[in-house]
Amino acid sequence: MSTFLYLVEHDRGRIDETATGGMTGARLLAERTGSELHAVAIGAGAEAAADRLAAYGAEQVHLVSHDLLTDYGPDAWAESLFQLAGSVGAGAVIATGTDRGNEVMAQVGARADLAMVANCLEIEPDGDDWLMTRVRWGGSLHERARLSAPVKLVTLAPHSTDAAPSDQPAAGIVSGFTPDLSEADAVTIVVDRVTVSEGITLATAPVVVSGGRGMGSAEAFDIIEELADLLGGAVGCSRVVTNNGWKNHKFQVGQTGTVVAPDLYIACGISGAIQHWVGMMNAKNVLAINIDRDAPMVTKADWAVIADLHQVVPAISAEITRRRTLAAESG
């Protein structure tokens, strides 16, 4: 029976839905190929996650430790994973396609001189090969790909499998693994951290009020900020806005910006190019404010107002303020 390794990302033993969803995807794949799933956790505190990993199907949980593994480092992590894969004779090494997951798996691929297929949505075994659907263009296109390799190296697109514990919890036997690391592997380890505390972040805000080229200027974003504040939401923008220097790139939504999934996305003067759309297509509701009835953002939205945003946006803010004042007076 072949062994599959799944690299777990954890924060001192705490694992989130990205990791449990990844474990679920890896377990389903292991079941389909008659393989056994092991979890791999690198860094301090990982033992705290062992029970949950067993619940999600880990027959074994490998806790990787070494004096040089002080913090995250792509080389040290990849070298550890590569050595562990060799020592258990893994048939596949799997991670979730996060920044770290893709980086570490690419490093493993480079070490093993094997292909690594990033951001897979679905994988089916086909004889000794795997056939997969993977993400291209940030999600606006899918690719059917074939992977022929003695050891399969893949990342699963984040959130591509809903987290679900196994019907029968696995044994979750905890074992330690100490890789053979050298100073060369430690060159790329994080040497410093800077914490920036921000209020509502774009990635997690319940409402995003976003402006595009139709804003016309940096100053015009005042009305976007006012509305976002009233709704307890975050401000977003399109790439045209960032390229014009009206807003910092950290506000950019899309393929090369931030991916958002708010309850409501309000797109003001944004045409809805595919690279913007993939950044907000998981919003539960979309309201478009645009002068062009045929703009893709309008035709794909749930609601639209065909008008000048410079008039509509302040009117919405005024209406919210009016109702709140009324409620406060009567309450």
Added chain:
Amino acid sequence: MRILVCVKRVPAPGAKIVLTPDAQDIDASLLGFAVSPHEECAVEEAVQIVEREGGSVTVMTLGPPEAEEQLRSAVAVGATSVVLLPSDIPDWDPVSTSTALVSAISRLEDEEAPFDLILFGNESADSGGYQVGIRVARSLGRPMVTGIKGIDTEGDSVAARRETPSGWEVYRLPLPAIVGVKEGINLPRYPTLKGRMAARRAPVATMEPAESASGQSKVMLMTPPDAGSAVEILGEGPETAPAIVDIMEGLGLV
């Protein structure tokens, strides 16, 4: 500082991606082309470093002969020299791409001098393999980190910053090193008239790309199913505000 930037030519689709009838490629017959955005920022970063410290910026691409257009656009914003690895094979897989780049880089380094810094994009916009730079780094035996949104040169090392949900993590890499950058690291400049003239005259060096095999192959491309929503037009002016706020109240947001 002697810097190399590897860029990729990609189509710039609009609201929808249309595939060729054989589903092997994007139908680009009506589309413009661009340098993949992360890499556009990599070029800008390299030019800024060289403006500060002196040196040269070489920009290289593996792609169709038309990719010369993207190389010239790099000259227009400050690249010193450009190299094209021309190939009519569309879609090189990541292993083959990195093999071709490594062999060209080795030749350039043998002919002149090693690059102190090589910049890649975090991922290519079209195929998004998240790995070509890492494979090149491994072959050349140089340290590499990806996802970088800040580079400070410090003598014979660079400090590279990566954004995390709570702030920044910092890496310090001894040169020669390789860094994968993300859009947002800087604001790429627009070409000047002088830059555009230089771009037109710039010689484009070409090198035959080395080929190799890998276990990954493309079967076909597919456009994901459209969620398809029937839009409700609320109105045509600011008088729609109450209806909008009603919706917000319905969603529990007000």
